[in-house]
Amino acid sequence: MSGTAVNHNASYFYFILDLHLYLDITLSSGAKKSYRVIGETVTALLRYIQIHVISGRVISSEKMYKEMCVCLAVFYVSILPSIKQLDRYGQLILANSTAADTGEYSCWLLLCNGSSCKKDESKTGSTYIFFTDKGELFVPTSSYFEIVYLNPDKPAVIPCRVTIPSAKVTLHREFPAEEIKTDGTNIIYDVKKGFIYQHPTSDHKGVVYCRAESRGAPQISIKYQLLYVEVPSGPPSTTIVASSNKAEGGDNVNVLCIVLGEPDVEVEFNWKYPGEEYERPVIIQDSWRLINRGIGHTTRISKSVIAIEDFETIDAGNYICTAQNLRGQTTVATHVDLT
Structure with a gap:
């Protein structure tokens, strides 16, 4: 409509x-x-x-x-x-x-x-x-600065929406100071969404803002930090590693499951381990953080660690980690022996 x-x-x-x-x-x-x-x-x-x-x-x-x-x-x-x-x-x-x-x-x-x-x-x-609202050309937001992730295989939206559909809206780069021209193909403006980069590249990263004008003084939007995402979208890219694949009785063993992915895509971990059927107590800790790989390049690293204290016979075997996001799941495994 x-x-x-x-x-x-x-x-x-x-x-x-x-x-x-x-x-x-x-x-x-x-x-x-x-x-x-x-x-x-x-x-x-x-x-x-x-x-x-x-x-x-x-x-x-x-x-x-x-x-x-x-x-x-x-x-x-x-x-x-x-x-x-x-x-x-x-x-x-x-x-x-x-x-x-x-x-x-x-x-x-x-x-x-x-x-x-x-x-x-x-x-x-x-x-x-x-x-x-002539006093509010841009739809108000709850923050003064937002991050927009540029993914190479999907459009990126800079959500500077306006309250007056006839307002003239332009996109600007903060440094070097210049207007970013819309060509109707690679960069378009949708009054209901904002500026859309159809095929984002690393060249688009940086700080941008929008400028709107409608029968009066122009207004400036909040600023948007455009960060390029190195990791393509899809099921989690997952690796698994054990602190030791050959443990002695009484050792403490950690098995780490790691996912590198898009900054705004959450990952859920599930574990299967040899002592599970015996209700062997273990400690599982999940965490994530953003890491910068060069200026404007950001990746999310998600980790899950299963810790086994006082390693014993029932702990020997395969440790299986399943990482899942909205686009699918990946299962990896490693074997730990008792020596």
């Missing part, structure tokens, strides 16, 4: 898609809350809360309890959208919208059988909404 511009000074906006929605807003405690926010008094079903002390004061009257509920209701409404389920559609109402609310909004049909529900992938809808 195409984007929609909304003046953020309006008290509310309505996002309505003509889908049958099953929406049940449930708190973690299992209690439900509901609000009426348009032209009606804000109400909240918060009677399930059992609070005895607020700011050191004991709730001593029904009036104080009601005041507390109203405060909580106003707080919830100020930070959460209200969702209503009607006959033929679901309705989301966002109060006090700001430039930070600019983005994509989606809804979908839930197919429910009793208490079990699943998303119907064939009935989904989405729209992108711009909350215009």
Whole structure:
């Protein structure tokens, strides 16, 4: 769907898609809350809360309890959208919208059988909404500096999105100071995503920022540090090594499993070891860190160590490490003998 511009000074906006929605807003405690926010008094079903002390004061009257509920209701409404389920559609109402609310909004049909529900992938809808604000041309972020990883086999996005779709946006390198031209092929600008490097290379690394202008003084985005990733994406590149492949009784043996990978891809480790069936106590420690391999080149090194103290007969055999990420898994093994 195409984007929609909304003046953020309006008290509310309505996002309505003509889908049958099953929406049940449930708190973690299992209690439900509901609000009426348009032209009606804000109400909240918060009677399930059992609070005895607020700011050191004991709730001593029904009036104080009601005041507390109203405060909580106003707080919830100020930070959460209200969702209503009607006959033929679901309705989301966002109060006090700001430039930070600019983005994509989606809804979908839930197919429910009793208490079990699943998303119907064939009935989904989405729209992108711009909350215009001349004082905030860029969608606000929670930080003043972000890292963007450049992977040679997938596009990289510099997410300097704007709140006004007609704004003129350019990309600039901090050093040497220059504008980075978009050619519509290798570097493109998508008003809903930002600048996209279709085929990142190590030449693109460095610090960049965006500049936007719309009927007034130009504004500058936060800065983005572009780091080139040496390791291609895919299943973990895994190696395994033992502190000693021939141990004597009573020795302490460590087996290390190492993965070199993309900086933003997490790795999960699993071990199988000879003493496992005997419930042999071992110590397993996982860790990771980023390592720099030249200016602007970054790799993530993930490690898992299994430590066996007082090595004995049941500890001899194969130590098998399985490393898994979102793109697959790799299994490696090493053998430790008792001499």
